[in-house]
Amino acid sequence: MSDDAIHDAFESGLKPLWMRAQAGDEVAYRAALERIAARLRRFFGRRMQALPDDVEDLVQETLLALHLQRGTYDATLPVSAWVHAIARHKLVDLFRRRGRREALHEPLEDLDELLHPTSVDAQPARRDLAVLIDTLTPAQQQAIVLTRIEGLSMAEASARTGVSVAALKVQVHRGLKRLAEMVKDGQP
Amino acid sequence: MKTDDLIGLLATGAGPAPRALAARRIAPTLVLGWLCSAALAIGVIGLVPRDLFAAPAWWAKFAYAAALALAAAWLVGRLGRPAARTRGAWTALAMVVLLMAAIALVQLAGGAAAQRPALWLGHSWKTCPFTVLLLSLPALALALWALRGMAPTNPRRAGLAAGLLAGGVGAAGYALSCTEVSMAFVATWYTLGIAATGALGALLGPRLLRW
Numbered sequence: 001m002s003d004d005a006i007h008d009a010f011e012s013g014l015k016p017l018w019m020r021a022q023a024g025d026e027v028a029y030r031a032a033l034e035r036i037a038a039r040l041r042r043f044f045g046r047r048m049q050a051l052p053d054d055v056e057d058l059v060q061e062t063l064l065a066l067h068l069q070r071g072t073y074d075a076t077l078p079v080s081a082w083v084h085a086i087a088r089h090k091l092v093d094l095f096r097r098r099g100r101r102e103a104l105h106e107p108l109e110d111l112d113e114l115l116h117p118t119s120v121d122a123q124p125a126r127r128d129l130a131v132l133i134d135t136l137t138p139a140q141q142q143a144i145v146l147t148r149i150e151g152l153s154m155a156e157a158s159a160r161t162g163v164s165v166a167a168l169k170v171q172v173h174r175g176l177k178r179l180a181e182m183v184k185d186g187q188p
Numbered sequence: 189m190k191t192d193d194l195i196g197l198l199a200t201g202a203g204p205a206p207r208a209l210a211a212r213r214i215a216p217t218l219v220l221g222w223l224c225s226a227a228l229a230i231g232v233i234g235l236v237p238r239d240l241f242a243a244p245a246w247w248a249k250f251a252y253a254a255a256l257a258l259a260a261a262w263l264v265g266r267l268g269r270p271a272a273r274t275r276g277a278w279t280a281l282a283m284v285v286l287l288m289a290a291i292a293l294v295q296l297a298g299g300a301a302a303q304r305p306a307l308w309l310g311h312s313w314k315t316c317p318f319t320v321l322l323l324s325l326p327a328l329a330l331a332l333w334a335l336r337g338m339a340p341t342n343p344r345r346a347g348l349a350a351g352l353l354a355g356g357v358g359a360a361g362y363a364l365s366c367t368e369v370s371m372a373f374v375a376t377w378y379t380l381g382i383a384a385t386g387a388l389g390a391l392l393g394p395r396l397l398r399w
Contacts, residue, residue, distance in 0.1 A: 024204035033195040060194050065399065067198040069339040071209035072269045085270035089341040093398070129194055147201040154201065176198075180399075 010039065011080045018079045022070065036083055037063060043087050054094065057183070060129070062090045064180040068173075093184075132182050133175075140175030143168045210265035213334035218261060218357060221327025225361025228323055233365035245369035248291070250360055252374060255284045256382060257356025264331060264353050267346040268338030281352065285379060292375035310373040316366070320381025321388070324351075324358025328389060332396050340397050347393015348386050355382030 014035055021029035040059045048055050065086055073082050133141060146157040147168065154165045161168070206212075240246050263277035299307055310316075331350035340346035359378045368374065 021199075021202075022205040024202075026199050026202055029202050030195055030199035033199060034192070037191050037195060056191060060191055063191070063194060063198060065339070067202070069270070069399075071206035072339045073205065074269050074272050077271055081271040082269075085341050086339065089270065089339075129197075144197070148197045149200070151200050154203075172201075 007080065010035070011078050014079050018073075019075070022073065022075075032079075033063060033066075036066065039080075039083070040087055043084070044091065047091060048094075051094075051098070058090060058094055061180070061183045062087055064176065064183060065090060068176060068180055129179065129183075132179055135182070136175045136178055137171075139163075140171045140178065143171035144175045147172060210268055210334075210338060213337050214261050214265055214331075214353075217327065217330040217334045217353070218257060221324075221330045221354060221357040222257075222361055224326035225323040225358045226364050228326075229361050229365040233319075235364055236367050240367065240369075243369060245371070246363065248371060249366070249368075249374045249378070250363045252284070252288045253356050253359035253363055253378065253382075255356075256281070257353055257360060259284050260349055260353035260356055263349040264335060264346065267342065267349050268335050268340050270339050270341050288371070288375045288379070292372040295371045304372075307370040308372045308376060310368040310370055310377075312366070312368060313373065313377050316362075316368070316373075316377040317381035317384055319366075320355060320359045320362050320378060321384045322358075323362050324354040324381070324385040327357035328354035328385060328392075330354075332389070332392060335393075335397055336399075339399060340393075343393040343397035344390050345393070346397055348390035350393070351386035351389020352382060354389065355385030358382075358385060 014032055017028045017032040017035070021032050037059055040062055041055065044055045044058050044062075045052070048058070066083065069086065073079070133144060136144070142161060143157070143163070146152045146160065147154060152160065154168055157163075157168055158165045163171075236246070259277065259280040263274060263281060266272045266274040266277050296304055296307060328351060331353045332347070335346050335350055359382055362378075362381075368377075
């Protein structure tokens with residue numbers, strides 16, 4: 001199969017899932033993120049051969065960024081183009097933080113090589129998100145744990161805590177943003 | 189935490205993606221930014237004489253600043269989205285500036301040679317660009333805030349677009365206080381003030397638009 005065909009297969013498999021996810025289908029969203037995570041693992045793995053331990057951390061950081069920025073997806077574009085633009089942004093940012101300027105000379109624009117189907121297994125991230133969640137404010141923690149980990153609906157979580165649905169949504173969003181910042185800054 | 193667990197965390201209860209994200213940030217930037225610059229212009233410098241609003245020149249000046257702000261707003265909306273195409277917005281921005289330059293040249297060509305310096309420099313060319321820059325600062329803060337809610341992958345360019353948006357908004361506010369009526373004046377000194385705001389945005393972008 002040619003690179004174009006592999007790319008088309010990725011895009012055509014992802015796009016319908018992604019569009020359903022954007023409309024609020026959680027099952028489709030999970031499936032789309034799983035496909036994207038596998039893709040990111042290859043993308044970063046190829047480009048971070050000097051930093052293999054950082055690959056899974058960056059996959060997670062990018063997934064968080066994709067989630068927080070999902071409102072910036074333009075439905076007229078291929079999902080893969082949007083995902084790759086964000087992944088490249090995160091990769092360049094990581095290199096900048098690490099001061100590996102020479103790494104910037106790697107051909108970031110050339111996406112073809114990462115289309116080769118190599119199998120890469122998910123390594124555990126070194127950073128433990130569960131620990132990070134413990135550092136959020138109690139309101140953010142409660143909102144995220146109830147609606148995102150225990151899987152209660154917003155209405156159920158609201159009934160259990162007495163916090164309004166609107167306030168819960170704000171706490172979840174702020175908490176995820178804070179998580180993304182901590183992940184990016186390399187804490188703890 | 190395993191990546192699968194993170195995916196579960198993100199997908200569970202995620203709901204639909206936010207809609208019209210760019211518009212919900214950029215529209216308040218345009219409206220609030222203009223109100224701030226208009227209030228500052230009227231409060232500090234004062235409103236132009238009422239009869240000036242009857243002249244087409246005032247409206248041409250205001251339309252130039254507003255059109256430039258709208259084209260830059262479009263550009264901000266594109267640069268805030270990863271992988272989005274920006275060519276249309278850049279073209280629109282260039283068209284606005286070129287159209288104004290053409291109008292100014294026609295006016296200069298039609299005037300007597302002795303009048304040209306007065307048409308070009310007016311009575312306030314030394315202060316106009318600085319005033320536009322200062323009146324644009326509230327809109328610049330708002331435009332950068334708008335971009336911080338989006339995902340600009342080129343922070344310098346996005347900062348430039350935010351500065352041009354703010355410059356257009358600030359110039360549209362300054363028009364309320366500016367008694368110049370020459371198109372050559374507007375095409376030069378307004379544009380210079382807007383460009384200076386754009387440059388300030390380009391300087392601030394890499395610092396403020398990281399994510």
